[in-house]
Each structure stands twice: as C-alpha cells, then as structure tokens.
Amino acid sequence: MEKQFFIIQQVVDNWNTQLKAANKLLSELSDDQLMHEIAPGKNRGIYLLGHLTAVHDHMISLLGLGETLYPELIPIFIRTPDKTVADIPSATILRANWIKVNDVLNAHFSKMNADQWLSKHSSVSAEDFIKEPHRNKLNVLISRTTHLANHFGQLLLLK
C-alpha cells in the first residue's frame, strides 16, 4: 500500500505543480489581458478561466467530495462556446471562484489514501466499475491535470 500511495503522490504532485504554475500566470495577467483572445478569433482568457473553474468545480461532485459550488458557470463556460453569452461573471468573481474550487479539492486531496483514489468516480456505475476499474478517481485527476496543462499553454500566449 505504501508503494501504491507513493506512485499516486507523484500524480498528485504533478497536479499541484500545474496548478501552481497556472496561479502564478493568472497573478501576472491583468483583468484587461484576460479579456484578450489567446489568438485571433479564438477563446478569450476570461473564457478559459471560467472554463477551467467550471471543470474543476465539477470534479468536486465527480470525485464524491460534495456538491458543485458554482453550477451557474456550466451553461456559460462548458455548454456554450466563448462570445455567445453576453453577460458573463467578471474576472474578479471568476478569480475568486477559481481559488475556492481548487482549495476545496486540495483540502480533500491532502487527506485521501490509495484506496480512495482507486475507488470509482460518480459517473460510473458499480457494475461497470467491476469491468473497468481504471474509471477511478485517480484517472479523473490525471485527465484534469492534462486538461489544465492544455489550456495553461494557451493562456501563456496572453503574456
């Protein structure tokens, strides 16, 4: 079990590294810069911040850690593309939401053991999980870390 946890910790460390890099970048970008498109005709920085916040917020329920905190972000930042909803939350609000959802996740992550990481996430049935044990909470963390890295690379272009 100790060795399993050691391996899992490497995955959690990578999540924390990406999150730290994203937070540093966000602290360096002004609210004005967030209003810019990452490339001509592409998503704005603020949309990516809202999108990442909504996706990480959804992790709270997907990992069985509680209720999604800001469900109002889902229609704006997950179900519809950028520049289709006129009235979106301000950068100030999104920055605060972003900090909050990651704080909630990390408070849980710091206490989870290997068995908990390898247990099923809430979108898979108990029956399917027997056949597909890789559909566990660790896999959600792995794929969301990649998702964060993907958009972090894009947000870097705003500098």
Place this chain on the structure above:
Amino acid sequence: MEKQFFIIQQVVDNWNTQLKAANKLLSELSDDQLMHEIAPGKNRGIYLLGHLTAVHDHMISLLGLGETLYPELIPIFIRTPDKTVADIPSATILRANWIKVNDVLNAHFSKMNADQWLSKHSSVSAEDFIKEPHRNKLNVLISRTTHLANHFGQLLLLK
C-alpha cells in the same frame, strides 16, 4: 506489485492518449499550416513540432533506453527560440523524426514493469536518488505528458 503496475498503467495510458491526439492533429495540419505562428509573434507550429520531437528524443537517453537519435535538433529547438536559426529541418523530416522517437519510446514502454518505472532516471545520481526516490522514470513520463499537453493546446490554434 500488480496494483502498482495498474496505477502506472493509468499514467502510461494518459501518455498514449495525448500522443494519439497530437498525431491526429498533426495529420490534419498541412505543412503550410505548420509554418504559421500559433498567435501573432509567438512560436510557429513547425518550431513546436521540432521542440516536442527533441524533448521526446531526449527521453530515450534520460530513461536509459538508448542514445538520442537526432541530437542535431537540440541546438535548434531546445537551446534557441523560434526564428533565430535560419536553416531548420523541413516539416517532412520533422514529422518522420517525431514518429520515430515516439515509436522507440513506446516499444520500450510496452515492456517496462513497475520496478523499472520506479527506478532512477539518468540525470540523478544514485546517492541523490536514495534521498529523492520520486526522481524516477515514471516522473519523467508524467512531466513530459504534461509538456506535450501544454504545446498540444497551442498547436490546436493552428486549425
């Protein structure tokens, strides 16, 4: 050991997923598109392809799997920024190099066991590795998967 390998396999699967997505994108981008900047004044697609190829190529030696195949890429795509070296390899050559380095890596990855993944990479000394056992081959894979995702997000902007 089996459970350890199961966890490691999730990390390897994520690498394969990112690589597959990158290869699909590269197959959809023309050589002309690769010559474009991902955003005004930023790296060109061809530079990112060369950069990713050089970084993955370096993994071969870092993971103790053999010699770097294309060391000539290092000064162009790692040591210097884009648009500073006039004469760079063609997209045709870089696409072939990219396929080759990943084929070499994956031929090894498909045979590595948990102990091998958790053994030290070649940039850490045996003494330091005793104190810092996370500096293992799995960690190289985790960080390079994130690196790939980072630039994949940028290459997507060329579409």
